[in-house]
Amino acid sequence: xxxxxxxxxxxxxxxxxxxxxxxxxxxxxxxxxxxxxxxxxxxxxxxxxxxxxxxxxxxxxxxxxxxxxxxxxxxxxxxxxxxxxxxxxxxxxxxxxxxxxxxxxxxxxxxxxxxxxxxxxxxxxxxxxxxxxxxxxxxxxxxxxxxxxxxxxxxxxxxxxxxxxxxxxxxxxxxxxxxxxxxxxxxxxxxxxxxxxxxxxxxxxxxxxxxxxxxxxxxxxxxxxxxxxxxxxxxxxxxxxxxxxxxxxxxxxxxxxxxxxxxxxxxxxxxxxxxxxxxxxxxxxxxxxxxxxxxxxxxxxxxxxxxxxxxxxxxxxxxxxxxxxxxxxxxxxxxxxxxxxxxxxxxxxxxxxxxxxxxxxxxxxxxxxxxxxxxxxxxxxxxxxxxxxxxxxxxxxxxxxxxxxxxxxxxxxxxxxxxx
Amino acid sequence: xxxxxxxxxxxxxxxxxxxxxxxxxxxxxxxxxxxxxxxxxxxxxxxxxxxxxxxxxxxxxxxxxxxxxxxxxxxxxxxxxxxxxxxxxxxxxxxxxxxxxxxxxxxxxxxxxxxxxxxxxxxxxxxxxxxxxxxxxxxxxxxxxxxxxxxxxxxxxxxxxxxxxxxxxxxxxxxxxxxxxxxxxxxxxxxxxxxxxxxxxxxxxxxxxxxxxxxxxxxxxxxxxxxxxxxxxxxxxxxxxxxxxxxxxxxxxxxxxxxxxxxxxxxxxxxxxxxxxxxxxxxxxxxxxxxxxxxxxxxxxxxxxxxxxxxxxxxxxxxxxxxxxxxxxxxxxxxxxxxxxxxxxxxxxxxxxxxxxxxxxxxxxxxxxxxxxxxxxxxxxxxxxxxxxxxxxxxxxxxxxxxxxxxxxxxxxxxxxxxxxxxxxxxxxxxxxxxxxxxxxxxxxxxxxxxxxxxxxxxxxxx
Numbered sequence: 001x002x003x004x005x006x007x008x009x010x011x012x013x014x015x016x017x018x019x020x021x022x023x024x025x026x027x028x029x030x031x032x033x034x035x036x037x038x039x040x041x042x043x044x045x046x047x048x049x050x051x052x053x054x055x056x057x058x059x060x061x062x063x064x065x066x067x068x069x070x071x072x073x074x075x076x077x078x079x080x081x082x083x084x085x086x087x088x089x090x091x092x093x094x095x096x097x098x099x100x101x102x103x104x105x106x107x108x109x110x111x112x113x114x115x116x117x118x119x120x121x122x123x124x125x126x127x128x129x130x131x132x133x134x135x136x137x138x139x140x141x142x143x144x145x146x147x148x149x150x151x152x153x154x155x156x157x158x159x160x161x162x163x164x165x166x167x168x169x170x171x172x173x174x175x176x177x178x179x180x181x182x183x184x185x186x187x188x189x190x191x192x193x194x195x196x197x198x199x200x201x202x203x204x205x206x207x208x209x210x211x212x213x214x215x216x217x218x219x220x221x222x223x224x225x226x227x228x229x230x231x232x233x234x235x236x237x238x239x240x241x242x243x244x245x246x247x248x249x250x251x252x253x254x255x256x257x258x259x260x261x262x263x264x265x266x267x268x269x270x271x272x273x274x275x276x277x278x279x280x281x282x283x284x285x286x287x288x289x290x291x292x293x294x295x296x297x298x299x300x301x302x303x304x305x306x307x308x309x310x311x312x313x314x315x316x317x318x319x320x321x322x323x324x325x326x327x328x329x330x331x332x333x334x335x336x337x338x339x340x341x342x343x344x345x346x347x348x349x350x351x352x353x354x355x356x357x358x359x360x361x362x363x364x365x366x367x368x369x370x371x372x373x374x375x376x377x378x379x380x381x382x383x384x385x386x387x388x389x390x391x392x393x394x395x396x397x398x399x400x401x402x403x404x405x406x407x408x409x410x411x412x413x414x415x416x417x418x419x420x
Numbered sequence: 421x422x423x424x425x426x427x428x429x430x431x432x433x434x435x436x437x438x439x440x441x442x443x444x445x446x447x448x449x450x451x452x453x454x455x456x457x458x459x460x461x462x463x464x465x466x467x468x469x470x471x472x473x474x475x476x477x478x479x480x481x482x483x484x485x486x487x488x489x490x491x492x493x494x495x496x497x498x499x500x501x502x503x504x505x506x507x508x509x510x511x512x513x514x515x516x517x518x519x520x521x522x523x524x525x526x527x528x529x530x531x532x533x534x535x536x537x538x539x540x541x542x543x544x545x546x547x548x549x550x551x552x553x554x555x556x557x558x559x560x561x562x563x564x565x566x567x568x569x570x571x572x573x574x575x576x577x578x579x580x581x582x583x584x585x586x587x588x589x590x591x592x593x594x595x596x597x598x599x600x601x602x603x604x605x606x607x608x609x610x611x612x613x614x615x616x617x618x619x620x621x622x623x624x625x626x627x628x629x630x631x632x633x634x635x636x637x638x639x640x641x642x643x644x645x646x647x648x649x650x651x652x653x654x655x656x657x658x659x660x661x662x663x664x665x666x667x668x669x670x671x672x673x674x675x676x677x678x679x680x681x682x683x684x685x686x687x688x689x690x691x692x693x694x695x696x697x698x699x700x701x702x703x704x705x706x707x708x709x710x711x712x713x714x715x716x717x718x719x720x721x722x723x724x725x726x727x728x729x730x731x732x733x734x735x736x737x738x739x740x741x742x743x744x745x746x747x748x749x750x751x752x753x754x755x756x757x758x759x760x761x762x763x764x765x766x767x768x769x770x771x772x773x774x775x776x777x778x779x780x781x782x783x784x785x786x787x788x789x790x791x792x793x794x795x796x797x798x799x800x801x802x803x804x805x806x807x808x809x810x811x812x813x814x815x816x817x818x819x820x821x822x823x824x825x826x827x828x829x830x831x832x833x834x835x836x837x838x839x840x841x842x843x844x845x846x847x848x849x850x851x852x853x854x855x856x857x858x859x860x861x862x863x864x865x866x867x868x869x870x871x872x873x874x875x876x877x878x879x880x881x882x883x
Contacts, residue, residue, distance in 0.1 A: 090839050
């Protein structure tokens, strides 16, 4: 096959700003397999959903016949055991249950909802910070100055990283996330990769210290709960806690950045919805759901495989083959969504694939939803006369975690915080 | 029927819905959503607007939800004439009228029967009247039972370990109350899920601190001099002192009001076709009477066209939507109701869900997880095909098994799965009790082929 094969065109950075016409082409072949040893791309909604619930599909990349070039880098370094995102049941289930007992119902039903005020506070401060930049020249970068710092601060508060350590913590995360960039990640000698490895070690050591502290003196935070192990499954080992913490950090970071940035970009392209959100904060709920369908931060799941030969649409996918589940293509499948190319938050029955489905459905979904709802609503309320300065904006390279690298906006000002 | 008729019907016809619970409400909403502009009358024997029943045996008993706060969320305005607290007592099929308990009559052009089921009462009426003897089906039942549980009874005695009985036992244990459960089968949930899975349910009961008595029947409830229940007598000769008895012996279909109407209605429900049109006793389908929800029994192509009665929340919604659509549509626009049965329960901290018709299964194999860990998926086979599946804390996989059921996938299940254990390699007998024996357990009742077949009479479980 030549470089013009469809999957290569999809992964080509030149397609990043608008991959949707390629997805439309892709859906014409429900299971596309273009190259010997290459991936099987599944792009229709119902097929993807079926495979996400299929117990013959594995998320454990040790099951892959060819583990080679992985588009979605794992969060775990060489030292940590695999986190649950890359494990199958029953091990996946055990770790996820323990993680969940520190995160959501029934053990911690108020963990996320209880962060509402804190999230609003973080967003408020970031927007206050934008006020001076906006006054200075009327130009801001929504990624660097807002969407990027937000989720890492949230995860610090969730895990229980002390405020005074947040800048250090953020510093390591910045370097690690930079190391995930497809441009450099296959070159272990690249400075970004060396720095990332070093940052991982430092972050790991820091977290290990914190875990130790929390096991001696528990507080009301997630790390304390993870090491305490309240549920019937007991506690995680220290290594498992570290692995889980790093997973939450990485998996919850760029996805949230992209959700917020894609969100603001979409709202500025459809200003009537931005206007409506400004007037009605409750509109943030359907807006975020529609964003997860229309511009999902995770475009595809690139490293599932099958543990036995399976047949999809008459195509046999052999055991161990790499399967790409094209979530963003399924989200615009006209067989499932009427007028799929239209951004329509009022759409009924919006069961999008933005968070995946099945046992690996996004663990942090409740938090991501809340973060995006609060961030977008506050941006709509407080930015005065926001406008896109570059459309399309420059994109990050990854075809998996897709989003703008920068989103330069012109603004006339930032309105003061509203109380309540 | 010609299109002009349906146009007229949609514009100014009269539709009467008997049964103002989940199915009735969703049907009414669908009628309006699809443009029905005529008059709509909702008849319900309970005084409340439609409310949700699943929380009554869970959150309401635990005091986590107020019983009067379980009203069903409305999808839209339905602009109906509500006749609540008035039961329908008769149907004049030829004259197209519903007779009401208050002496009134309501004429219709289209009728939907959604009268559901009620709790099967304790067969001895005097014993059933003792203070402290409860059933649980309605909001009123839940209020009374919850009030009594809050008064710290010394022991709660539950008759019947089907889903409702098990959920009640679980809720009582969660509140620290002493609980005895009496079950005539060899384990809880046996009628619905068979003995293999029932054994797991028995472990859940016992580990949850329930005094579970199996293979016993309750022979009598004993009252004290002032008419309060004080003990239950069992067929093994034992006597259990108790001050609260909950009778959880399944449901009785509310079809008595149709006796003599000429509809194929009986203890197993009201027979209807896949389009929800009621059959009359001659086996001829009517065109103006429709049925939906727990009271309906209809043939299902996935299960050999046998008539199924489903006491399932999701079925009530799906069937109501189909019935409503078909009520105001010409024959070529009608849709079949092809819902795959699905049922869930939550008890002793475990989420149980089944799809398909487990009780038709002759064998079961555990395709994921393990019985011993109480987290598993079990697949039921019937004549070489996958007919049903059940999960304990593994709900997220069931969509896959639903497709196996829908496609009649071969059984035994040969392929491997991400969590297949050695114990799941071969099928074992599912061990359902003889289906001709009455049981309170199944939430799906397979009730034969013929719409007016009355040979299978459902008799209450009597000691």
